[in-house]
Amino acid sequence: MSLLYTEQEQDLRDAVRAVLADRCSANTVLARVEGDLPYDGDLWRVLARDVGVAGLLVPESLGGAGASSREAAVVLEELGRAVAPVPFLTSAVLATTVLLRAGTSEAGKILGDLAAGATTAAVAVSLAADPFRPGGNDVVAEDGGLTGVVPCVAGAEVADVLLVPVGDAVHAVTEFTVDTDVSLDLTRPVATVTLRAAQSVRVADSSDAVPYALAYTAGLLASEQLGVAEWCLDTTVAYAKERTQFARPIGSFQAVKHRLADLWLDVVRARAVARNAADQLTGGLTDAARTAVATAQAWCSPVAVHAAEECVQLHGGIGMTWEHPAHLYLKRAKADSIALGAAGDHRDALAGLAGVPAPA
């Protein structure tokens, strides 16, 4: 096990960062968020096909790269740093993990297309679903097909395939309507998905695939949160060096520098817990991995939010404007803190995992 980055992982980071630097500047993202489709299809095609991130978690036998959670985590760090509007987390991690866990030949067919970047998938669960109590949905299988409404789904707008948990099974559908909600997170909006007697293919016979994938994805979400926090820290430090008030750079005031030192200390630890989760998940969701996931979420969720809040505050007035990208990070960080279990849900899970039992 290692908490550092391998050379290969650094190469992957460089490749993703180069694409994002070229095609996903803060201004580009900001200009897009109020358009018809916040997701950037061209950017996703380059990342998915040319860099090959879509098939990272898919085995080579199914046409993927056969990489691991460690590499996917590095990609998420970079996507978080750029608040990149692409469906990597929702399709290449969450939906892909459901299909991998399902392990059926129907799932394999879909995985091949996903890995090639030919199609994109989403899972019809609320982004707020908690891996420990995933709950259900209102979708029912009737004679004519699947019918029901699922709120707060992320990545559905750009999904060709929707994976729908129904009872003890997971179904794949391609006929569904998506109504995007006005969302807190401008770069990963949520939507209401409606199924009306949709024809479906059964891809999993067990109900376990979805909670498994939610927990696995929660562990990797920590790396996205690390990337968000890092951008906020770096950007704020740079601004504190350049912004002058009272004839001094504001970064020379202890009230400012001590806050940034504390934030740095939080981010150093966020990197350690996020790398630990990514590393532990290479062996699947063992108890050690579940502990690592819960720790990473419990730590990184509040750290990302705090970093974004400090970014807004220490930028002063400009941080409060629509024109400065800080709000994109604040909105992502806050939405991420609800996604896939809140920090408190993960701390509750640690009561059992770490042997800290609740009062009777």
Next chain:
Amino acid sequence: MSTKLDATSARERVRAFVAAHRDVTDRVGFLRARFDAGLAWVHFPEGLGGLGASRDLQEVVDAEFAGTPQPDLGKQGVGLGMAAPTILACGTDAQRRRFLRPLWTGEEIWCQLFSEPGAGSDLAAVATRAVRDGDEWVVDGQKVWTSGAHHARWGILIARTDPDVPKHAGMTYFVCDMAAPGVEVRPLRQITGEAEFNEVFLSSVRLADDLRVGGVGEGWRVAQTTLMNERVAIGGEPVEPGGGPIGPVLETWRTRPDLRTHDLHRRLLALWVDAEATRLAAARFREQLAAGLPGPEGSAAKLAFSTLNQRLSGLDVELNREAGLRYDDWTFRRSDDVDMFGRDAGYRYLRAKGNSIEGGTSEILRTVIAERVLGLPPEPRTDKNVPWKGLPR
């Protein structure tokens, strides 16, 4: 040495030494022989307890010496960790030959005479005066937070030798003879009841000029060598999840279900996450060091651990309820160690308060991180280019 020492030859050399000294039963005798064989600190020069080898080999040598008589890392800590590297780097040949051997064997204990009541975080403000008198210096002043002064034969001392120049330029570094007339050591009682440290009063203490380390006025530079070596020690030993400072709290939590409340449970889980994040960051830092990639993350460790220790021990007192209302022992006595695992929560709570003060306050560490790691601009300074005697004190 004609051939360069590598791990294999180092191991062989230690094995041969241990075999040849199997019959040496007294501890000091064994340590003297180990020093003379150059196996004390292998990166030191030959004749001074070393072999002029790479510092990395020390770990190999130490492992091979397991089970043999060892230096006392507690009592000898200041000597081994601070005085020795400073004397090696800045002392004269005569000083190296006089001091290093008994320092390493523990025959002579060392203490550090740096902090003063008026010079804590601002160490360069020291007011203890050393005035030249022929071949001697006459020292007057007061030092504080001196651990082991009551055991010490020697002290490393910084004193002001020129009050007419800016503060960093007017200091000189000495070895203080703790047996000299005019040196008075008094235990300093702490909030825990006992005294780990001392106050040292220096009244017309006469030190020969050959006890001066480095040039007159170079005390600050020499002190940096000492303090740089103090920081090397930070990083800590690897621990398991739930180990380290959270261990005693978890033990109480698990064995005393009657004490559990929902509020404490919520806070303990948050601290478990904090402890685990801090533990993993330390583990990651050790990996970086092992891979030859030292980073600024090391300076994070002390800041993170001091806060964590304080929160955990504070929660522990509260968790203990009635036992938390009691204290194990307020007796004023000397103490040579800090027992964060054997003593009650009340002691740990009070002792941990010192963690964010000793060895660099948390406020100073935040400034260091902000300026040296993040590259933020320094505070404007009003004390740099004026004579020390003109500074408000």
